[in-house]
Amino acid sequence: MLFTPFSDFLQKLGQYGSHWTVLALILGFACAHSGLAYLRPWGESRLGSRLYRIFFALVSLSLAPLLLIYFFNHRYDGVILWDLQAVPGIRTTVALLSALSFFFLYPATFNLLEIAAIRKPEIHLFETGIIRITRHPQMVGQVIWCVAHTLWIGSSFMVVTSLGLIAYHLFAVWHGDHRLERKYGQAFRDLKARTSVIPGLAILQKRQQLRPQEFFRWAYLGVFSFVLILYAFHPQMVSAASRVAW
Known part of the structure; x- marks a missing residue:
């Protein structure tokens, strides 16, 4: 009986360990994704724009599933801070917010041939469609996604994950503006004056x-x-992730 409190403590510590792990995974993805984006001019000058785009995509596509699988398997870790799943209308609200988040996360779909390196990948200055609403729709989409899933899950792990993802995307706002200004100079500064992040x-x-x-x-x-x-x-995605012992 003397060891029961200590065992409970170790069990709790193990649960909170997943919080640090998901932050480490987000940090690793952020360093790879934003780092390779920053190095794009250097990489393209040596590998060519198509080959560098393929390398960039392979790195991102390799890291993203690891983060997604870990999230699925540990989303209820830690302390359940709230449970709103039985509240009338919450399921519909979460589903609608999640769907809306993907309409802000759209920009890559406008250049699928460049994403696949079939057409020469380029950096563009956009000022149409959703860019008129926000200059950084991917950040806004990620915030909406995090709000929706945090409402639904309510665990400390979900809160930590959301804070980590939002922090990275806020950094990406600055980083993206910096890269565009480095490339386009005054043309981007003029666009920046006509658009907003909020x-x-x-x-x-x-x-x-x-x-x-x-x-x-x-x-x-x-x-x-x-x-x-x-x-x-x-549901099939969550089930498939659960078969990975991680």
Whole structure:
């Protein structure tokens, strides 16, 4: 009986260990993803834009599943801070917020041929569609995703994961602006003055005008289809992750 409290302590410590592990995984992905993005001019000058893009994609696609699998398997670790899953309407709210997050995470879908290195990958200055709402839609999409999943899961592990992901994407806001200014100079500074990071702020301040016709693109249909597929196969994804002993 004397060892029972100590055993409980070790069990709790083991649960909280996953919090540090997921932060380490996020940090590793952040260093690889943002680091390779920063080194893009140097890498392209030596490997060529297509080969460097393939290398960049392979690194990101190798690290992302590790983070996703670990998240699925440990999402309820630590302390359950709240449990709202029985609250009427919460499931629909979480599903809608999650779907909305992917419409902010869309930009890569506009250049699939460049993503696949079929067409020569380039860095673009966008100022249409969702960029009029926010200059960094991927950051906004990630925040929405984190809010939705934190509401649903309510564990300390989920809170730590969300804080880590949001912190990285806030850094990516600065990092992305820095890289674009380094490449485009005054042209980016002019775009920056006409757009905002906070969603809708530039529109409210009359620095930007929303044009609904710009949202009628095939890419948005692709995002909508992806969201439906992801929703349909989400239980299978969680089940598949559970078979990985990690």
